Amino acid sequence: MGLTMKEKQALAREISKRYRKAGKKGKTAILDEFVQNTGYNRKYALHLLANWGRTELVRLAGRVVKLKADAFKKRKAGGGRKPVYQAATIKALKLIWEFFDYMCGKRLSPFLREQMPFLNPCKEFGITKEVKAQLLAISPATIDRKLKPERKKLELKGRSATRPGGLLKHQIPIRVFYAWDERKPGFFELDTVVHDGGNASGEFCCTLNATDVYSGWVELRALLNKAHRWVKEEVSLFPSQFPFPLLGIDSDNGGEFINYQLKAWCDEHRVQFTRSRSYHKNDNCFVEQKNDMTVRRTVGYYRYDTLQARDALAEVYRHLCPLLNYFYPSEKIIAKERIGARVKKVYDKPKSPYRRLLESPDLPDIFKNELRRRAARLNPVKQKRLVNHALMALFELQSQKSLAASALEDV
Template sequence: MRLSMQARREIIWEAAEGYNKLSKKEKMVRLDSVVAVTGYNRDYASRLLSLQGKSIYLKSGSGRSYRLVADVRKVKKRPRRKKKYDEEVLKILKKIWVIMDFPCGKRLAPCMSWLVPKLEAFGEIEIGLCEVREKLLSISASTIDRLLKGEKRRVELKKRKSTKPGSLLKNQISIRTFADWDDAKVGFMEMDLVAHEGGNPSGEYAFTLTLTDVCSGWTENRAVKNRAQKWTFEAIGIIRQKLPFSLKGLDSDNDNVFINEHLFHYCEKNEITFTRSRVENKNDGCYVEQKNWSVVRRTVGYARHDTEEEVEILNEIYEVLRLYVNLFQPMAKLMRKERHGAKVKKTYDTPKTPFMRLLASPEVSEDVKVQLQQSFDELNPAALKREINRLLRKLERAYLKKKAGVEQCEKELVLT
C-alpha cells in the first residue's frame, strides 16, 4: 500500500532522531528500514535523515536565495503576494473589454488612456477609488490577457470561397502584390466581396462589399443583394461618398464582379488607379481579407441572407459599425519582418484606431480632421455597441421568420 506524503514525513522525523550520532553500520540498518517503508531513493532518504531539524540556505539556478527547513512538519507556506488587480479592477476591465468587442491585450492596453475617461464621461463605468483608475490606466497588455484568460472564447468557422475568375480584361489591369503597399498613401484601398450563402451556394444570396484603406485601415462595408456588377458598382459609388478622404486607388482580386469594362472605365475617368492581385494568391489582398473576418464575419456571422429585408438591415448595421470600427477599434500595423533561419520575427507598431492614423496623416485636410475629432468626442462607443447588438437581433428575427416561412412552404408541398 502506497503511503501518503504526510505519513512519510512522520516516518522520516521519527527515524532521524539521533541519526547523526549513530555509527556507520547503525545508520545503514536504519536507512535500509526507512527506504523499505517509504520507497524513497537511498541517497534522498539519507539526505533527509541527515538534515532533519536543520535550516539551510540554498540558491536556485537563477541565483535567487531560498530557505530549506529540514523539518518538513514545521515548514510554513510562503505567504502569497497580495493581488494588485483586485475584483473591482477586473469587473471594470471586463466591462471595457466587452464594450470594445473583446480585443486582445496588445490592442486594448494602448487605448486605456483615452478610453477610461471617455466611458466615465458617458456614465458607462463608475470608478469609485482613484487607485482603481490608476491601475486601469497603467495596466499592461500581458496583465489584461492574464486577467481575462478565463473569459475568452474563440470560435473558428470554416471559410467558403465564392470568387469566380474574371474576363480577359484582367490582362489590361496591372498586377499588384502585397509587397507593393510599403509606401502606400491614404486613399489606396483594397476591395473584396463576402458571401452570405450560409453553406448553400445555390440561388441568389446577399454579399457584403468591403473596402479597406491600406495606410490607415479605414474600412467601409455595403451589402448588395447579389453578385451582379450593377449592384457592386453602385455600392462602390455609395462608399466613395462616405469616405473622409479622396479615393486614389482600388485593388481587387480576379473576380469578374470587379474585372469588367464598366469599373475599368470608371476608374480611368475619375483618375483612380485600378490594380488586381495575382491569381490564386490571397495574400495580395491581405488588408481587406483580415477585415472580412474581423469586421464582417465576427459581426454578422455565416448565416444565409437572401431577402431585401435582410440586405436593408445589414446596411443599417454597417452604418453604425463603420463609426464603431473606424473611430474606436485599434489595429496594429506590421512594420517589418526579419527572418532568422526558419523563424520569422515580426515587429508591429503601437495599436491605433483608423481615426487616429488619419489625424496623423498630412494628406488629410484640416477640415476633415476637425469633423472626425468632433464625431469622436460626441460618440459613445458603448452606445454604438448596444445599437449594433439591437440591429443584430433584428437581423436574427428576420432570418428566423424567413426560415420558418420556407419550412412551412416545404411542409405544404410534401402534404400536397
C-alpha cells in the first residue's frame, strides 16, 4: 500500500528544502527517490519540489500580493456560494415527493410544473409564493441531488411465479418486438403479479397488469387466483372500460394467458393475440417494468389470499390507475445507438400517458375528447388521498389476518 496524500505532502515539504540547495547530480538523485516513493509523474514531481514553499510578490490591480506555493487547503465550513433553494422549498419538495410515490427528478420536475394549480392550494405542502417560484424553476438534477439522502430505503426484489401454458402455444404467434408502425395506441402487453407473500403453496390473489406499448397507459385488475376464467373475464371488459380501442394483446407463456378461453375471445373480437419467447423476459419489457413501479411499490409483498383482500386490492387499483395514467409522467425510449460495446439510449421528455395519447396522430378525435372529459373530473391530490385511504383499508385487513394467525399459534 502506497503513501497517503498527507504523507506525500509532508514528504514534499521536507525534501523540497534539500532539493533546491543540492547540485545537479544531487537533484537528480533526490528526484529519482521522490518519484519512486510517491508514484508522481517526473515532470510534476520536478515542478513540485522546485516550487514548494516559495513565495513571490506580484502586482495585481495596483496592489502587491504575496503568492505562496503550498498544498491545497480545504475551505472552511460556511464559505462558498450561498444555497439557491431555501429550506422551505426543500421541505415542500420532500413532502410532495413522498406523497406522490417517490418519483425521480426527471418525472417529478414536469409533474410539479403541470400540477402546480392543484398542489398550490394544499396547505399540507406549505407552498408560499416564494416556494412556488422555486419549485417551478428547480431542475431534475437538483431534485435528485436534494433528495439523495432520502432515497436509499426502497429496494426489494420480486420473484417469478409464471407457470408454462399448455399445447396451445404453437397456435399463438411469437412477438419479439413491436415494429414502428405497430407502436400506436391499443397494443397492450399483459402480465400477472402474484401476491403469495413468499409462500407459493395454496391459492392467493394476483394482479393482472395491462400496459399500452405506445403511451404507457396502465390498467390493473385484482384476481382471486390465476384461473383462466378470471383473466378472460377481465380482458373481455377492457373494450368497454378503456377510453381508446383495444387492438392487440401480447403476453408471456403463463397458463393464465395461453388457454382456449382467451384465444377464442380474441379471435371472436378480432383482437390480435401474440406471446413472447420462453425465458425471454425482455420481450415484455414494457409491462415488466410497470410490475415494480405500479404494483410492488404500492401494495408491497404481502400475501393476499381472501375474497376480502381481492376486493380491497380492486379498490386500490380503481383509484390508482387514473392517478398513474392522467398525472404521473414517465419517460419513453425513442432511439438506441450502439457505440462499440456501449448502447446509447435516447429518451423523450417525461409525459403522462394521457398527454401522449392526446398527441398521438393515430388516435381519432372522438377518443381524445373522451379522454379530456374523464381528465376534467380528476384532481391529483384528491386522487392520491383516495389511493392512500384504500391502501390503509388493505393493510388493515392484512394486519388483522396477521394478528389472528399469531393468536392461533399461541393456542
